[in-house]
Amino acid sequence: MNPLLQDWTAPYGMPPFDAITDDDFAPAVDAALDDARATVAAIADNPDAPTFANTVEALERADEKLDRVLSVFFTLAGTSSNPKREELSRRFSPKLSAYSSEVTMNRALFARIDDLWQRRDALGLDTEGARLLFLTHRSFVRQGALLEGADRERLAEVKARLAMLGVQFTQNLLADERDWFMELAEGDLEGLPQFVVDAARSAGEEKGVAGPVVTLSRSLIVPFLQFSPRRDLRERAWRAWTGRGANGGETDNRAIAAEILQLRAERARLLGHDSFADWKLETEMAGSPDRVRDLLMQVWKPARAAALADADVLTAMMRQDGMNSVLEPYDWRYYAERRRAQEHDLNEAELKPYFQLDRMIEAAFACAHRLFGLSFAPVDVPLHHPDARAWEVTRDGRHMAVFVGDYFARGGKRSGAWCSALRSQRAGVRPIVLNVCNFAKPPAGRPALLSHDDARTLFHEFGHALHQMLSDVRYEAISGTSVARDFVELPSQLYEHWLDVPQVLADHALHAETGQPMPDDLRKRLLAAGTYDMGFQTVEYVASALVDLEFHSAEPPADPMERQAEILDAIGMPHAMGMRHATPHFAHVFAGDGYSAGYYSYMWSEVMDADAFAAFEEAGGPFDPEIAARLERYILSAGGRQEAEDAYRAFRGRLPGVEALLKGRGLLADAAPPGGPS
Incomplete structure (x- = not known):
């Protein structure tokens, strides 16, 4: 009765995190791989002539059980790693790589796909069906389906080795980040604002140390480097931070x-x-x-x-x-x-009380409501960690998604910030979307305060989440963020712009102690320093x-x-x-x-996000309903239904030049003429 393999009966189809143990994963992955292999074999060996339904659509669903199990495992491995999960990651990596190679190098399977590709114009496929066939055929070719003999075998070996090395790289980095911290004596706290001291004390508690510490969490080490007058301590912290993965051993x-x-x-x-x-x-x-x-x-x-x-x-x-x-x-x-x-x-100490984590979450939600009509209500469902929380996302009373936020740094959590899906959108299925950040956790009873950069990170990841939550396509392979890598950052970087909209700051940048909105003068100074x-x-x-x-x-x-x-x-x-x-x-x-x-993708997308936000400014303002509707229709809901360049042209009417990016960064002097990213 492995809970990973049973029907998930929690609300909204959430994984049964409260029933899963680490011992459940290995047998669940093996069983799911067996199921996927059997499904793929049935598709490849089907005696019936290949059709889009019995080959491409069937293959689209072949990994459903495996994807479900792995979404849970990788969520836990990324947010709460432990020795057992690290060992499982190393064990799963070659198995998953081998399975991937078996599928993409299955001659009978590719022959069916290639037959459909050669007859594509006669299949009567709609836009999404044609796109799925194109992407499936291209993926097989790019993964070696046309190779023969020794080259075919060598490619499988290379892919397996790369998968293992990627796991090892991640685990080494996590170990360096988890194991290093610098204890601070009371005298070492001189010059540090109270929010840094509080974060250092909280980090000390998490590390089991009596006093304050500096860790390699970006939300702690960056403000330490900003405010500590002790050059020797700054150097020690900076060298540890930049030396991750290069310490020998x-x-x-x-x-x-x-x-x-x-x-x-x-x-x-x-x-x-x-x-x-x-x-x-x-x-x-x-x-x-x-x-x-x-x-x-x-x-x-x-x-x-x-x-x-x-x-x-x-x-x-x-x-x-x-x-x-x-x-x-x-x-x-x-x-x-x-x-x-x-x-x-x-200065950061003056700003930080206005960027409370809870208020910034509300701000991200409020902007999504004004732009796209989304509403967010807290829900009590099983989650992967006690720090995580969840909301049901609705529009006009209709269920759109479950959104999960996991915001605080902790030992065993991969550094950085990211968005993933416990379940992706497809026809008849709404997504479960996860945002992960690494903000400094405050002492018990104190509000979590973010830097302006932290708040921008929160908006960035929520932009990715919107890309998943608003997805409205038939096939998972083209849903949500399944787009070109240098296009996937457009929704996330674009959404960052709404953080600095004056009305958003006025409504949500409220002082943690007084509850008063950010003064106009401070807001103007903050925005004036935007390119500082x-x-x-x-x-x-x-x-x-x-x-x-x-x-x-x-x-x-x-x-x-x-x-x-x-x-x-x-x-x-x-x-x-x-x-x-x-x-x-x-x-x-x-x-x-x-x-x-x-x-480079972040900068390629930034060329577009600066131009895309300009579309709002040129219209009725940052919440212009017509531009928001176009953004949802052609980009946020469309996933990978068409080429990224075509999607952007459909939204904006043209491709942008680099000048909008340079202007936004205060670097316009050497801007290139318009004509598209080059």
């Missing part, structure tokens, strides 16, 4: 990254491509490494110039403090925060994107760290800045194939 990721790059290049060659980036970008909006490089360099040049000018100002501030040393990366945030306070009369330090933020991002691109565009390096240094030197990386994600902890790129050769 069993958790070192450098050799893993090198092997991953070698295997990806081999995979691309087996599939007939010059480089992994050529293979990966073939299905993206960008289409080629050259187009990505052109966009990134258009942004890099003005961003670097702005960052160097800022570095001169921060160095002068160090000199005023009597320090004659070089401005280092662990100095930047400290002096930039002091400069922001001086130039904009703005943008040179730094842009440089650290674009540097990571360029390293990712160059890693995958040429012969893979024997030593990725040496190659990383060469790339940064070639583009003139300023000394006082580091990459946002250095190679040994670049999980976007090395924990799996998701953003490999694709970290």
Whole structure:
């Protein structure tokens, strides 16, 4: 009576988290794999002539039980890892890779799909059916269905090894993040705002330490770097943060990254491509490494110039403090925060009480209601962790989704923020959507306070959630966020804009102690500083994107760290800045194939999100109903029903140029002429 394999009777079809144990997963995965294999074999060996229904639609449903089990497992493994779950991840990885290769290299199955593809014009398929056939056929080809002999066997081996290495990279990074913390004596708290002290004490409790600590959670270490006047402690914390995955020993990721790059290049060659980036970008909006490089360099040049000018100002501030040393990366945030306070009369300690977690959740919900008519009501259902909470999402009384939020950092939780689906939308099925963040947890009885950047992260992930919740297609393969990687960030980055709408701040940025709205003067100062330090933020991002691109565009390096240094030197990386994600902890790129050769996607999507929000501003304002309806119709509800470029054109009437992005980042001087991302 394995609860993972029984009918789920909890409200809304929620997984029975309260009944599942870690011992249930291995037999459930094995049983689900057996079921999937039997289903695929029945499709491939069907004596009837291939039809869209008995082949493509049937294959679309073949993994249903397996997907259900894995959605639960990966939710727990990502948000609450433990040694047993890590061992299971390592055990499942080769099994799942082998199953994937069996399916995509099944000759009889592909023969049926290819037969339908060759007769596609005579099948009478509607738009979604034609799209599903196209994507299915393309996926099989890209996964090696046309390979023969030794190449076929080698590709399966490469994919299996890559899957294992991705798991190991993730677990090594999690171990470094979980195990490191820096204890603070009472004297070390000097200069830290109360919200940082509270977060450090709460983190100490979570680590089982009597006093305050700094951990590698971004929501704690960044404000520590912003406010601590102790340069020695800032350096120690910064080196631990940027050294994740490169500390030697069993958790070192450098050799893993090198092997991953070698295997990806081999995979691309087996599939007939010059480089992994050529293979990966073939299905993206960008289409080629050259187009990505052109966009990134258009942004890099003005961003670097702005960052160097800022570095001169921060160095002068160090000199005023009597320090004659070089401005280092662990100095930047400290002096930039002091400069922001001086130039904009703005500091994080003043802002943070206005960004309560609960009020920001309400703000995200309120914007979704005004834009799309969605309503959110708390529900009591089984969840994966006591910190998580859930809401039923309705529109005009009709059930649309269940939304789950898991917002606080904890040991065993993967760093960063993400959106996933415990169940994706398809015909007759509404989704269960999960947002995960890593905000600092407050002491008991105190409200959780976010930075403005944290609040933006919350809105970002909720934009992804809307993409899932508003999905309205027939097939899961094209639902929600099943779109090109450099298009998937459009809804999330676009939704960030509503956080800073003055009326949204007036209604929801309420002081944690007084309940009063943010004063107009403070709001104006906050918005006026919107592009403050943008040179730094842009440089650290674009540097990571360029390293990712160059890693995958040429012969893979024997030593990725040496190659990383060469790339940064070639583009003139300023000394006082580091990459946002250095190679040994670049999980976007090395924990799996998701953003490999694709970290540029955030900026490609930003070209569109700046232009898309301008559509609202050009119309009736940020809540213009006609533009909102177009956004839902052509993008949020449509999933991957059509090519991303066509979807954006249908929404906006044209593709944007890079100038809207540069304007939004305060870097317009070197903007390119309109004409689409290039």
